[in-house]
Amino acid sequence: MRNLSKPAILLGPLLVFLCLTYVVPFLGILRWSVTLPEPGLGQYQAALSDPLILSVFWRTLRICAVVTAVSVAAAYVVTLLWVRGGPVQRLLIEFCILIPFWISVLTRAFGWLALLSNKGLINTWLQSLGVLSEPLSMVRNEFGVIVGMSHFLIPFAVFPLASAMRNLDERVLLAARGMGAGRQRVFWTVFLPMTLPGVLGAALIVFVFALGFFVTPAILGGGRSVMIAELVYLRIFQSPNWGLGAAISVILMAGVALLMGALMRAVRPGDKS
Amino acid sequence: MTSGRVASKGSQMLDKVTAGEIGAEGIGKTFGHFTALDGISLTVGRGEFLTLLGPSGSGKTTFLMILAGFEAPTSGRLTLNGLDVTRTTAEDRGFGMVFQGYALFPHMSVEQNIAFPLKVQKRSAAQIRARTDEMIEMVGLGGHGHKKPAALSGGQQQRVALARALAYEPPVLLLDEPFSALDRNLRGQMQDEMRRIHRDTGTTFVFVTHDQEEALALSTRVAIFNHGRLQQIATPREIYDHPDNRFVAEFLGDINVLPLASVVMQEGAAQAVFEDVPLRVALDGRDPTEAVAVRPEHMHLALARPAEGNAIPASVREIVFLGAETRLTLASPGGQPLVLSIPSEAVPAGLVPGAEVWVGWPEDKGVFV
Numbered sequence: 001m002r003n004l005s006k007p008a009i010l011l012g013p014l015l016v017f018l019c020l021t022y023v024v025p026f027l028g029i030l031r032w033s034v035t036l037p038e039p040g041l042g043q044y045q046a047a048l049s050d051p052l053i054l055s056v057f058w059r060t061l062r063i064c065a066v067v068t069a070v071s072v073a074a075a076y077v078v079t080l081l082w083v084r085g086g087p088v089q090r091l092l093i094e095f096c097i098l099i100p101f102w103i104s105v106l107t108r109a110f111g112w113l114a115l116l117s118n119k120g121l122i123n124t125w126l127q128s129l130g131v132l133s134e135p136l137s138m139v140r141n142e143f144g145v146i147v148g149m150s151h152f153l154i155p156f157a158v159f160p161l162a163s164a165m166r167n168l169d170e171r172v173l174l175a176a177r178g179m180g181a182g183r184q185r186v187f188w189t190v191f192l193p194m195t196l197p198g199v200l201g202a203a204l205i206v207f208v209f210a211l212g213f214f215v216t217p218a219i220l221g222g223g224r225s226v227m228i229a230e231l232v233y234l235r236i237f238q239s240p241n242w243g244l245g246a247a248i249s250v251i252l253m254a255g256v257a258l259l260m261g262a263l264m265r266a267v268r269p270g271d272k273s
Numbered sequence: 274m275t276s277g278r279v280a281s282k283g284s285q286m287l288d289k290v291t292a293g294e295i296g297a298e299g300i301g302k303t304f305g306h307f308t309a310l311d312g313i314s315l316t317v318g319r320g321e322f323l324t325l326l327g328p329s330g331s332g333k334t335t336f337l338m339i340l341a342g343f344e345a346p347t348s349g350r351l352t353l354n355g356l357d358v359t360r361t362t363a364e365d366r367g368f369g370m371v372f373q374g375y376a377l378f379p380h381m382s383v384e385q386n387i388a389f390p391l392k393v394q395k396r397s398a399a400q401i402r403a404r405t406d407e408m409i410e411m412v413g414l415g416g417h418g419h420k421k422p423a424a425l426s427g428g429q430q431q432r433v434a435l436a437r438a439l440a441y442e443p444p445v446l447l448l449d450e451p452f453s454a455l456d457r458n459l460r461g462q463m464q465d466e467m468r469r470i471h472r473d474t475g476t477t478f479v480f481v482t483h484d485q486e487e488a489l490a491l492s493t494r495v496a497i498f499n500h501g502r503l504q505q506i507a508t509p510r511e512i513y514d515h516p517d518n519r520f521v522a523e524f525l526g527d528i529n530v531l532p533l534a535s536v537v538m539q540e541g542a543a544q545a546v547f548e549d550v551p552l553r554v555a556l557d558g559r560d561p562t563e564a565v566a567v568r569p570e571h572m573h574l575a576l577a578r579p580a581e582g583n584a585i586p587a588s589v590r591e592i593v594f595l596g597a598e599t600r601l602t603l604a605s606p607g608g609q610p611l612v613l614s615i616p617s618e619a620v621p622a623g624l625v626p627g628a629e630v631w632v633g634w635p636e637d638k639g640v641f642v
Contacts, residue, residue: 171376174343177363178370179390179441189389193380 026253029246036243043247053231053248060228063145063217064210070150071206072199075157082158083165101155109219112148113139116220140222148216156209157202164198204263208256228252292319292477293353293368293444295340300349302335302501309335311501313349317445322471322478323506324488327498328524334449336498337481341447342366353444369438369446369476373453375430377422383409383433384418390441408436411470428459432466439474448480452487464490485525489513497521513568515557519642522566529567529611530642536561542636548607552583555637562641569614571638574601575631576621584633587611589626603632 033043047053082093100108115121116138123135138144172194176186214229221227226234228248235245295317302310310332317323325333338344339351342363351359358366378386387408391401409418412432422430431451438446452460468491471478482488488495489509496506497520505517516522519530534546536554543554543561554565578584587603590610599620601613611632624630 169374169376171372171374172378174341174363175370175372175376175437176378176389178341178343178366178368179437180364180367180393181389182364185393190378194378196380 033246043243071153079161144220160201296352324492326488331498332501369443373450375434566642579633
């Protein structure tokens with residue numbers, strides 16, 4: 001009894017805090033979605049039959065899928081170099097991961113704007129070098145959104161990957177090498193499959209996080225690549241339709257919950273070994 | 274006895290294997306200021322079963338890693354069948370290796386684990402199939418081929434590791450404390466299995482352990498390491514009966530080491546004095562040292578001073594009945610502890626702690642250490 005009750009008491013304040021900040025507001029949103037402007041499921045019907053909203057959902061999924069693939073792939077390489085490199089290389093990579101991590105999302109989005117916009121650094125340089133005659137449009141479209149979001153999300157993929165790579169038994173790699181396997185083969189047939197649970201974990205975190213992105217797509221998408229969070233914002237603050245905004249939020253939440261449940265079930269058996 | 278039939282089939286297949294001969298000359302390894310290995314020279318003959326034995330930190334595992342090619346020696350030369358392999362990578366040496374903790378590929382089935390080195394060697398699918406089945410049979414895991422390592426017991430995983438390491442007929446098999454995670458019963462079984470597999474394959478085995486019984490039971494020769502130096506390399510019997518120095522004497526089995534007050538040479542034997550008691554010690558081609566060592570089972574107990582051999586008076590401290598044997602702890606008048614191991618029926622009736630007795634041993638059973 002003592003052993004059980006003590007952690008419960010210690011966890012208590014956190015549970016109360018999470019309840020107040022997440023569960024209560026979410027219940028409020030759930031209520032709005034079925035009561036505003038009138039009781040019923042009308043807002044869900046409206047959300048799921050509006051081609052504009054559906055296209056935004058579809059774009060959000062597409063962007064998040066690409067961002068997840070890009071971030072996890074890039075993070076895999078960065079983590080590999082970080083975890084298995086020498087001390088100087090490790091320190092350097094830690095700096096490169098942590099410094100952007102501490103900089104506000106807004107600053108980073110504007111940073112990318114300064115680099116990628118039509119009159120930004122990259123286009124100016126390429127034009128003055130004569131590589132381009134017309135500026136390459138890299139913002140106010142999905143490309144810019146994907147670049148900005150991936151950059152923001154890479155560190156979030158690095159941490160689960162690092163833990164997977166650090167927990168890997170070094171002797172298994174030695175065993176493979178001892179049997180005559182070269183570096184390439186050891187990586188593709190042993191190292192990568194053994195770190196796959198970490199890859200799935202990283203992908204889940206990045207994908208779920210990406211679904212709710214607001215600032216980056218708003219700035220780098222320039223109102224053209226509207227994602228779901230921005231749509232909710234517009235429905236609530238600009239064309240006041242709180243019920244519709246709430247219904248879209250609930251649909252997003254339900255999708256995230258389903259996805260997490262499915263992925264966690266898929267990852268669990270691999271974790272044991 | 275299904276295993277006997279399988280074993281002979283295995284040996285036919287493996288007859289063509291050429292076991293490797295390893296030579297190490299002055300192998301040294303330093304990590305910063307720490308000397309892990311200091312001038313190790315030894316040879317491992319074709320088909321030999323050499324055990325590297327020593328306490329933890331003695332350098333035995335480092336030496337094994339250097340043999341495998343996972344560590345480069347700081348100094349010295351390594352040969353395989355007379356060819357210099359000091360700078361050859363682990364991949365190119367291709368020695369089989371069984372690790373502590375098995376190091377199986379957790380995402381592959383038993384069959385895929387065993388097939389891995391064969392795929393590396395680009396053998397045909399039919400060959401891989403046949404060889405994998407043969408290895409699974411050899412280690413007695415028929416019917417477990419499709420299982421993942423996590424679904425197997427420790428002993429079974431150990432067998433998979435062994436099968437995987439032997440599947441591609443490596444010239445040398447290196448084993449790093451492979452049984453340390455197994456319970457005592459299973460260890461005994463695996464040791465028998467290991468002896469059989471060594472006999473059947475004829476491969477050269479180099480085995481690291483800190484378990485002296487295991488070393489004695491398995492090896493054709495034992496190399497004893499301490500503080501990065503090779504203390505002695507010889508057959509188990511020779512090391513047990515004629516330890517080269519006090520470390521070896523005390524490390525391998527129990528032994529009574531009696532410090533000597535003086536030693537005088539006389540007629541090819543040494544006249545020594547322990548406390549006040551004169552002793553004779555056979556020289557056995559050695560120089561006298563300051564202590565003589567006698568195994569507990571070479572000592573006997575007498576109620577009166579024996580007429581033959583060496584004898585010292587002692588008082589009984591403790592009597593422990595172990596079945597066939599009884600283990601006695603005694604102390605000399607000077608307080609030197611003595612341990613005896615004698616057949617239980619040879620224990621005098623009515624012997625109790627505190628009794629004053631004599632401890633004797635034949636002159637040729639004491640060695641200078």
